[in-house]
Structure formats: structure tokens, C-alpha cells
Amino acid sequence: MKPFTKKPSAALPGDVCRILEHNEETLYLSLTGRLDASATAQLWTPLLNLVENIAPQLLRVKADAVTYCDGAGIGLLMELARRQLKRQGQYSLNGLKEEIAHLWSQYQPEDFLEIHSTRPQPCCMPEEAGRLVVHAWQSMLDMVRFTGELTLALLHAARHPRSVRWPEVWLVMEKAGVNALFIVGLISFLIGLIMAFQATIPMRQFGVEIYVANLTALSMLRELGPLMTALLLAGRSGSAFAAELGTMKINEEIDALTTMGLAPIPFLVVTRVLATVMIMPLLSLFANLMGLVGGAVVLLSLGYPLITYINQVKAAVNLLDLTGGLAKTLIFALIVAGVGCLYGLKTRSGASAVGDSATRAVVMGIILIVIADGLFAVVYYYLGI
Amino acid sequence: MPESPKTIIKVKNLTVGYGDTIVLRDVSFDVGRGEIFVVLGGSGCGKSTLLKNMIGLYRPRAGQILYDGQDIVTAEGVQRRSLLRSIGVMYQSGALFGSLTLMENVRLPLEEFTDLPDPAMDLIAAMKLQLVGLKDFGHYLPSELSGGMRKRAAIARAMVLDPQILFLDEPTAGLDPITSAEMDQLILQLAESLTMTFVIVTHELPSIFAVADRVIMLDQRAKGIVASGSPAQLRDTSTDPWVRSFFRRETTPVAIQQEDRPPHE
Known part of the structure; x- marks a missing residue:
């Protein structure tokens, strides 16, 4: 050749x-x-x-x-x-x-002569930026619409409690609440323990180790107990709601419900939101207790008797601290369940879409929880709570 | 079709089932090379289960499934991989990967199993899509297409490596009559030009009459094959009233037993 x-x-x-x-x-x-x-x-x-x-x-x-x-x-x-x-x-x-x-x-x-192999890419930055803005705007509209529909559905449920599918509510409460006890308890206990332990070192320099109890009690009851519970639920149940509803959307189950005359929001979302709103304060209460137990372990190890710790905690916090914290969880629960369900219902088709929805639900849930927590801090400050 | 084509698949004394249920018991049949072989039966008779056992997804309770003498049930490692490479499967729902475009879906087996350069893979994938009439949809995601288009794309993906045997699960279900007929033409063409063997699970009668060389008919109660032969044979000469009523598209087998009605076709 x-x-x-x-x-x-x-x-x-x-x-x-x-x-x-x-x-x-x-x-x-x-x-x-x-x-x-x-x-x-x-x-x-x-x-x-x-x-x-x-x-x-x-x-x-x-x-x-x-x-x-x-x-x-x-x-x-x-x-x-x-x-x-x-x-x-x-x-x-x-x-x-x-x-x-x-x-x-x-x-x-x-x-x-021409072969298109991949998706046409956006041509340039302005186009991509435009798409992003439109997408963000659409998401916001979706969220507003969803919030409105959910509010109406919840009001309807409050007026007609018999219309709510309570067996499903109990089931969701068990799945999202009871089954989460272990992780919520463990994380709160460790947070109480770590916080108390870290605070002991600077407090000891001033000889006021006993105030570790005040610190643990105040921060757990007012802030960390509700916040950690909400974040854990966003990761655990918010994603589960998104995935479950997303799969139902893909399998056309949501369409089937709609054509049967059953709107998906009252039928699917209200049960989940109610269950989460009912279970989250209880979980948060449990988280508070476990956090205090964590603090107690540290102080006991420093040689203080348990009764001293309990008295110190009683003196440090009042009922308003506890209820203020628990009140926040109601809003957190709305966010976790609402966002999870919203992203579930917005799922497009395809196997990866369910994963995307679950991811977005968790990310958006966490962001909204932290923003809400910040707002609560400001409001509580002015209300003197 | 030759008189006695050389056997490419030999199923011997196969028993399949799931859980506590036996679906098919002691089933044996051969598929000839280049043959278009149709597995037929009413809903729930085990067609799809049989298919999933034949392509090695499930393990049968007993029996052998021999591809050119090699048993896919016991094959492992390299032998199993090479056996699997010689077959292509189109699943009922298409089973395209949702995050990949049609072109990327069809290209995937080429990327994984051949050393072809990139432009070659693009061209070959485009040609396969052209065969199924989807060349201009290469850059679409499966979710942007209709069910029938997804099905056709799935056939393109199943045959991109030119397997010896193509398994099609309900290839024409859900397609309009024209596309359905085109699909039948495509199957005939591929069988002829590539000497590809087809194992087709379907109950679309027009398709069966258009393409099938041989049909086996499964039955839920008998847990096995109740009839086998060419479609015309089954329609005209079968003594089983259920088989004949199936082929004549009649609703109740009892009606057949009473008198001989002229066939609808």
C-alpha cells in the first residue's frame, strides 16, 4: 500500500x-x-x-x-x-x-448532512440569565399559587374536619414523627452535650460552670430544639413527600385523582401538612428534653448534683421560652410539608426528575426554615419574648 | 424462511414463576435462526415473565434456555456478558434513560461496547433513529416525546449493536395503525437483511399476521403452551376453541363451539 x-x-x-x-x-x-x-x-x-x-x-x-x-x-x-x-x-x-x-x-x-446529537445549548450568557430569571419568576408564582390553594384547603379542612382523611394523617404522623424519634433524640442529645462541653471551658475560667445549664436550656428551648427538629424533618420527611408525590405524578396517579374530581392538594397535601404540623411540636419537645439531658451529662461529669442542674434550668427558662420555641415549629412544619409536597407535585417526567424534586425540596425547605427562624428572632425581640 | 432453520434458542423443560406462584410449567420450544417468533396469550398468562427469564433477568425454577448451546441460566462472567451482548431487548414502556437525549440513549451501547470514534457513533445512532423514523428527534429528551415515539426509539437502541436476537415486548401496542404497520415492515426488513431473529411478545393480531413465522400460544390455566404453528394454521386448523376464538377476535369461546363462524379477517 x-x-x-x-x-x-x-x-x-x-x-x-x-x-x-x-x-x-x-x-x-x-x-x-x-x-x-x-x-x-x-x-x-x-x-x-x-x-x-x-x-x-x-x-x-x-x-x-x-x-x-x-x-x-x-x-x-x-x-x-x-x-x-x-x-x-x-x-x-x-x-x-x-x-x-x-x-x-x-x-x-x-x-x-446534519446530525443533532445533544441538546441545543443556550447560546450565551444573556439567554441563560434570561432563562434563569423566567424560571425563578415561575417558581415564585407556583409557590404563591400553591400557598393560596393550600390555605384554602386548610381552611376548608378546619371547617369540615370530617373531610380530612384522618387514617392517612395518622400514618404520616407515624412515618414522619414516631419513626424519626431516634434520630431527633440522638442529634439533640449530642448537640446539648457538645454545646455544654464547649461552654464549660470558657465558663470555668470565670468559675461559673453552673451557668452552662442556663446556656444549654435557653438555646435548646428557644432555638436549637425547634430548629434542629425542623432541619431533620426537612431532610427526612420533606424529601420523602417530594419523592412520593413525584412518583405519583410520573405514574399519572395525580392525573387520575384530578379526573376523579379529587384535587390533589386537599387529598394529598392537606393530610401531610396536618400530620407534620401536629407531630413537629411534639418532636421538638422531645428534642428539647434530649438536649437538656445532654447538658446534664456534662454537668454531672463535672461533679454537680442533678438537682442543682434542674433548679438552675428552672430558674433560667420560663414557659414563654418553651412555647415561643414550640410556636415556631408550627411554621417550620408548614414549610417542610408544604415545600416537600409542592416540589413533588411539580415533578416532571423521568427517573431523575424525582431525585431533582427531592433535592430541591430539601434545599428550599432548609433555606425557608432558616429565613423564618431569622424573622422569628426579630419579631420575638420586639415582642420581648 | 428455510424449511427447518437452525435452532438459535432452545428452551428445555422451563418452569418459571414468582413468589409462590408457578406461571409456566415444563415448557419447551425452539426458535430458529432468522425466524420471527411470536409469544402470544391472554393477559396474565406469563408472556412477559417468560421473556424476562429468556433474557436472563429472572432465574427460572427449573429448565434450560440455550443460546447456540450456551445456557443463559448458568452462564456467568464473560460468557454471560457475551450472551447478553448478542441479544437486544425493547421493553414495553421503552425504558429509555430520562436524563439522556434520544441520540445519547441510542449511542450508549456503542460507547460502552465498541471502539468506534465519536463521529461514527453519532452517525450510526442517527441512522438507527432514521430507521425508526425519529432522525429529527435526536436531541429530544424521552419525556418530550409521545409513547409511540419512545417505543420506536427503544427499538433503535435495542438494535444499535446489531444483536443476533431482538426481543420485543409489545412493540406495536399503543401505536397508530400506520406506524404499527411501518413497525411490522421494519421488523420484516431487519429479519431479512441482517438475518436477525425476533422474539416478539404481543397480542396485536394484525402484527402477528404481518410478521410472524411461528407463534406459540400460552395459557394461564394450562400453565404452558396450548398451541404452536403459523398464525394462519392456528386460525384455521386449531381444534382448541379458545385459540380459534382468539385468532378470530371473538369474545366468547363458547360461541365457537356452537357453530363454525366465518373468520373476521
């Missing part, structure tokens, strides 16, 4: 493809044997390089010795034809066995 190619590293496999004739205008090739995926993979680059370098006006391919040709082989023949067509050259393919010719006749080179 003459070294026509500029890239000698990718030599033409001579047993499959040979050059029969080559002059200024014509390149005459012969193909032999099996043109399957592996033969084509070897042949593809060197053969196309060769043809590209020569750029013949007429490319003739003799294929009577091709014994087998699958989709990959046909692809190679098509690529040759396509390139000839692009440079306005001529292409002639002859000698194909009948069954291969039949397969070849399925395609026209003109159909493959």
Missing part, C-alpha cells in the same frame, strides 16, 4: 480495505470480509483520513467481497457517501450482496 495518509500511525488495515486505483480525480477502493463494529472501528479513522487527504472527485467502492455488514459497516459506507456529498464529489458503491444492498437502500446520504 502506498503511504497516502499523512498519519502513518493509523494505517489502513490492508486485509479489509485496499486501494485498487488512485489518480487525481478518482479513488477506487475495495472492501473485503466482515464489516462489523470492530472492523469498522479499526477502519474508520484511517480510511476517512485517506479519503479526506486525497479528496477525490469520484470515490468508487467495490464491495463484492464483503461477506457481512452490520449497522457499523453501513455507517462507514454512509460516512464516505456523506463526505463526498459535502464536498460535492461523486460516490459509487457497487457489488454489495443483495441482503446488504437491501439494508443500504434504507438510507439516503442527504438525510445525514
